[in-house]
Amino acid sequence: MELEQLGWLQDDELAINDTSTDKRKRELAFVSRANGERTVTSEWALHGVCEGTHRFLGGFRKGDGQENVAVRPSSSIAVRHASPGFPRLPGRERRFAGPQEAAERVKVAEAGKKDWDEATIDSTVKILQEILNDRNRRAKQDLERRVRSGTGVREFRGRCCGAADEPTPEAEQDIAYRLIEDFTKPSALREAAGPIMEWAQEIFGNVKRKGAKAGQSMDEETEIQVMRDVVKECLIRYVVKLINVENSESFAANSHDAGLLATPQGYTIGDLESLDVDCIKGLMERGYGIQENFLDADKTGDVFRELEMIDYDGKLSVVQQQKMVGHRSDKICWVNYEGLDREKQPGLLELFKKMISIPFELNKKCNLYLQASGSFQIASYPPQAFYKKHLDGGYDAKLNNGRKVTAIFYANKDWTPSEGGQLRIYKRRPNPYQLEKGAEEMKDDQVEDDVDPTAGRLVLFRSRDIPHEVLVTQRKRFAVSLWLPGPAGPGEMLKGTRATYGLEPRCVEAVGCRKLVGKLQRLERAGVFGKVNNVEEVTSVLANAMDGASDNGQFTLVEEIPPGTNDVRGSRLTCGCPVFCRREGWATGGLCGPGVLLQTAVLRGVGVGGRAGLNTCAACYPTTNNCFLLDQR
Ligand SMILES: O=C(O)CCC(=O)C(=O)O
Numbered sequence: 055m056e057l058e059q060l061g062w063l064q065d066d067e068l069a070i071n072d073t074s075t076d077k078r079k080r081e082l083a084f085v086s087r088a089n090g091e092r093t094v095t096s097e098w099a100l101h102g103v104c105e106g107t108h109r110f111l112g113g114f115r116k117g118d119g120q121e122n123v124a125v126r127p128s129s130s131i132a133v134r135h136a137s138p139g140f141p142r143l144p145g146r147e148r149r150f151a152g153p154q155e156a157a158e159r160v161k162v163a164e165a166g167k168k169d170w171d172e173a174t175i176d177s178t179v180k181i182l183q184e185i186l187n188d189r190n191r192r193a194k195q196d197l198e199r200r201v202r203s204g205t206g207v208r209e210f211r212g213r214c215c216g217a218a219d220e221p222t223p224e225a226e227q228d229i230a231y232r233l234i235e236d237f238t239k240p241s242a243l244r245e246a247a248g249p250i251m252e253w254a255q256e257i258f259g260n261v262k263r264k265g266a267k268a269g270q271s272m273d274e275e276t277e278i279q280v281m282r283d284v285v286k287e288c289l290i291r292y293v294v295k296l297i298n299v300e301n302s303e304s305f306a307a308n309s310h311d312a313g314l315l316a317t318p319q320g321y322t323i324g325d326l327e328s329l330d331v332d333c334i335k336g337l338m339e340r341g342y343g344i345q346e347n348f349l350d351a352d353k354t355g356d357v358f359r360e361l362e363m364i365d366y367d368g369k370l371s372v373v374q375q376q377k378m379v380g381h382r383s384d385k386i387c388w389v390n391y392e393g394l395d396r397e398k399q400p401g402l403l404e405l406f407k408k409m410i411s412i413p414f415e416l417n418k419k420c421n422l423y424l425q426a427s428g429s430f431q432i433a434s435y436p437p438q439a440f441y442k443k444h445l446d447g448g449y450d451a452k453l454n455n456g457r458k459v460t461a462i463f464y465a466n467k468d469w470t471p472s473e474g475g476q477l478r479i480y481k482r483r484p485n486p487y488q489l490e491k492g493a494e495e496m497k498d499d500q501v502e503d504d505v506d507p508t509a510g511r512l513v514l515f516r517s518r519d520i521p522h523e524v525l526v527t528q529r530k531r532f533a534v535s536l537w538l539p540g541p542a543g544p545g546e547m548l549k550g551t552r553a554t555y556g557l558e559p560r561c562v563e564a565v566g567c568r569k570l571v572g573k574l575q576r577l578e579r580a581g582v583f584g585k586v587n588n589v590e591e592v593t594s595v596l597a598n599a600m601d602g603a604s605d606n607g608q609f610t611l612v613e614e615i616p617p618g619t620n621d622v623r624g625s626r627l628t629c630g631c632p633v634f635c636r637r638e639g640w641a642t643g644g645l646c647g648p649g650v651l652l653q654t655a656v657l658r659g660v661g662v663g664g665r666a667g668l669n670t671c672a673a674c675y676p677t678t679n680n681c682f683l684l685d686q687r
């Protein structure tokens with residue numbers, strides 16, 4: 055097996071990639087440490103993504119000095135000896151830096167930026183470019199994966215495995231593509247060169263200091279390689295951070311794009327506590343949630359007056375599409391935040407800001423992988439208008455317009471049921487993933503709720519799953535809608551528990567996990583959703599691979615967490631056991647055999663004995679690579 059060092063993750067942790075040509079193995083990344091003998095004998099962890107049905111997302115760390123490490127996603131990969139390129143490194147437990155920490159570091163580094171002279175910056179930019187383009191642009195691909203992780207945004211076509219670097223016409227339109235290109239062009243790298251190099255120097259200095267303390271030193275060749283790896287990692291992290299900031303800001307500005315993942319870290323445009331737990335729970339469980347007073351009465355009044363003005367000014371028009379004739383009779387226009395008049399539209403400004411924040415808040419609290427969005431539809435339904443039953447999105451190629459969640463705000467004062475115009479919500483249809491797993495197809499849509507378009511009310515629903523209509527209205531009725539794009543697969547369901555919606559996922563460190571057969575071990579960087587105590591639901595916390603799409607790599611179902619603590623007594627550890635593993639006799643009944651057993655179809659419960667506990671390590675978000683160093687595809 056060939057191994058390639060992907061780069062430094064944090065001081066003394068190294069990411070290693072299996073570079074063998076077998077595509078199924080390609081994306082495995084080991085996070086590892088080497089001892090002086092250049093063999094993996096100390097603690098190691100692994101994280102990875104295997105393509106196809108054996109994809110797994112997750113990671114754990116084991117603490118004994120075992121030399122053979124094998125992962126069996128679809129075939130076995132054994133790390134017997136680390137690659138000769140392994141540097142001598144001091145050993146120390148260390149967590150990965152979170153984005154805040156990274157941002158702090160960037161800030162520190164930025165402080166000294168001015169001291170860099172032109173010639174040094176020029177040569178640094180050359181080095182950075184070289185790193186990005188080295189070895190079939192591996193660093194750039196890594197950057198791309200991190201930028202795109204979880205977004206469902208198109209992959210670069212034909213780029214995998216170092217294919218030709220020709221962007222397709224579509225790629226050029228793709229926001230991720232554009233941002234990556236923008237932030238890696240020479241002029242942008244000139245700006246970033248100083249901070250990145252200073253940051254890298256700081257980390258490198260730490261590594262050396264720690265090495266010296268432990269009486270270890272690197273030879274010159276190793277030192278160069280290590281520094282290069284550190285620079286590469288800093289470069290990628292720095293650019294990812296800039297792109298995330300750019301992404302979140304652009305949606306308070308003037309973007310019409312379906313954007314990148316709405317990453318809550320560092321989000322400052324609006325607050326991320328606008329939604330009630332019940333509203334989120336409703337969205338996750340029955341497919342729709344309702345929230346009153348999303349905007350206060352004064353601001354809602356402003357919104358109403360501003361909508362009246364828009365209508366009065368003749369800015370709204372009927373939808374001309376042939377297929378819509380007889381199907382809807384409202385008038386609409388599309389507006390984004392930047393298109394608003396700061397003086398004359400304070401209500402809509404406030405509303406847009408709050409609605410733009412919704413995907414960021416939902417991503418913080420659920421596993422929906424929503425993208426940022428900033429294009430609002432303003433609709434006016436004159437008396438007798440309607441919008442017949444429809445879905446806003448779908449799953450198959452024809453219907454999938456990317457929309458995952460519909461958010462609608464109403465500003466119509468004192469609405470009474472006799473005035474009609476209700477949003478009629480039908481029962482959530484089972485999605486293809488549920489059908490595949492045996493859920494029953496629904497023959498006819500059944501009415502679930504009639505929602506008055508009352509002032510201050512926000513409705514969220516699953517665009518792909520909830521049939522809905524607007525009943526004939528007797529009075530003019532306004533609606534402000536925002537569609538939040540997101541991938542159809544991930545996050546459609548969280549399995550194993552219903553108690554975790556609306557709770558912030560966080561990393562956990564599981565101490566004292568015992569596999570069914572074997573000794574006490576540590577389990578790190580599992581994800582856990584909040585601290586709750588819900589006896590009714592049996593499992594109160596779900597800790598899993600955080601991809602939300604599958605049970606792959608899912609580890610921990612926790613039975614109870616006493617209120618107000620993160621300590622867990624009597625948890626159960628689960629992990630997947632692929633059928634082939636059992637066939638080949640690999641199933642030793644636990645997570646940590648000589649082979650790491652990874653889930654495909656069957657889940658196994660593994661007892662966790664004794665002192666099992668989950669301690670939060672940091673509030674974090676699954677797709678930001680800070681606790682899961684994963685590329686999520
Ligand atoms: O205005 C509403 O309540 C719903 C409108 C709607 O379904 C749509 O615009 O797709």
Ligand SMILES: [Fe+2]
Binds near residue numbers: 444445446522
């Ligand atoms: Fe709709």
